Amino acid sequence: MSRTNLDEMQVQKRNMVGNQAFMLLFYLLLIDIGLSGFGFRWLQYPMNVFVIMLGCMTYYLTRIIWNNSYVGPRPKNRNENIGRRIALGIGGAAFVAGTVAYLNMDSLKKPISTGDNSAMILFVFSIVLFIVLGIVSLLTKWQARNDE
Amino acid sequence: MSKNLKLKSSRAAKDMSQKDLADATGVTRQTINAIEKGDYNPSIKLCVSICKVLGKTLDQLFWEEDEDE
Numbered sequence: 327m328s329r330t331n332l333d334e335m336q337v338q339k340r341n342m343v344g345n346q347a348f349m350l351l352f353y354l355l356l357i358d359i360g361l362s363g364f365g366f367r368w369l370q371y372p373m374n375v376f377v378i379m380l381g382c383m384t385y386y387l388t389r390i391i392w393n394n395s396y397v398g399p400r401p402k403n404r405n406e407n408i409g410r411r412i413a414l415g416i417g418g419a420a421f422v423a424g425t426v427a428y429l430n431m432d433s434l435k436k437p438i439s440t441g442d443n444s445a446m447i448l449f450v451f452s453i454v455l456f457i458v459l460g461i462v463s464l465l466t467k468w469q470a471r472n473d474e
Numbered sequence: 475m476s477k478n479l480k481l482k483s484s485r486a487a488k489d490m491s492q493k494d495l496a497d498a499t500g501v502t503r504q505t506i507n508a509i510e511k512g513d514y515n516p517s518i519k520l521c522v523s524i525c526k527v528l529g530k531t532l533d534q535l536f537w538e539e540d541e542d543e
Contacts, residue, residue: 333501335514394504399496 347386424452475512
C-alpha cells in the first residue's frame with residue numbers, strides 16, 4: 327500500500343464530499359442564472375461566478391480536512407510543518423499583492439461595471455485563502471490533540 | 475454496524491496502539507478507529523493486511539455470529 331496516497335476510507339470520504347461540492351456548485355450556478363433571468367443581480371459578472379466557486383471550494387476543502395481526508399498516512403520522518411509554511415508564504419504573498427492591487431485600483435472611484443475586476447478578485451481570493459488557512463491550522467491542531 | 479471488539483482485543487493483546495496498527499497496515503489511525511467502532515467497512519485487502527499484522531484469521535477478527543444462532 328502506498329505511503330503517500332490517501333487510504334481507502336479517506337478516498338471514499340473525499341469522493342463523497344467532492345460529489346456534494348460539485349452538486350452544490352451546479353445548483354448554486356443554476357439559481358444564479360435563474361435570478362439573473364428574473365432581473366436580480368446580487369453581484370456583477372464574473373464576481374458572482376467567482377464567489378460561488380470560491381464558496382464551493384471552501385466547502386470542499388473544509389469538509390475533507392474535517393473528515394481527515396486531505397493528507398494520507400505519512401512516512402515517520404517527514405517534516406509536517408514544511409507544507410504549512412509554504413502555504414502560509416503563498417497566502418501572505420497573495421494577500422500583499424491583492425491589497426496593493428486593490429489600494430491602487432482606479433476603478434475604486436468608478437462604478438464597478440468598468441469590467442476590470444481582476445484586482446478585486448485577487449483581493450477577495452487572498453482574504454478567503456487566509457480564512458481557509460486559518461481553518462486548516464485550527465483543524466490540524468484539533469485533530470492532533472485528539473490523536474494524543 | 476456493531477463494534478468490532480475482537481479487533482480491539484486482538485490489538486490490545488499484541489500491545490499495539492491504533493497508531494501502531496495503522497502504521498503497520500499503511501492506513502491512518504482514524505481508519506483503524508472507525509473499523510473498531512463499526513463506522514467503516516474495510517475492504518478485503520485491508521482486512522487481510524490487519525489479520526497478517528495481528529496474526530489472526532479473517533474469521534477470528536471479522537466474522538460476526540448471528541444473535542439467533
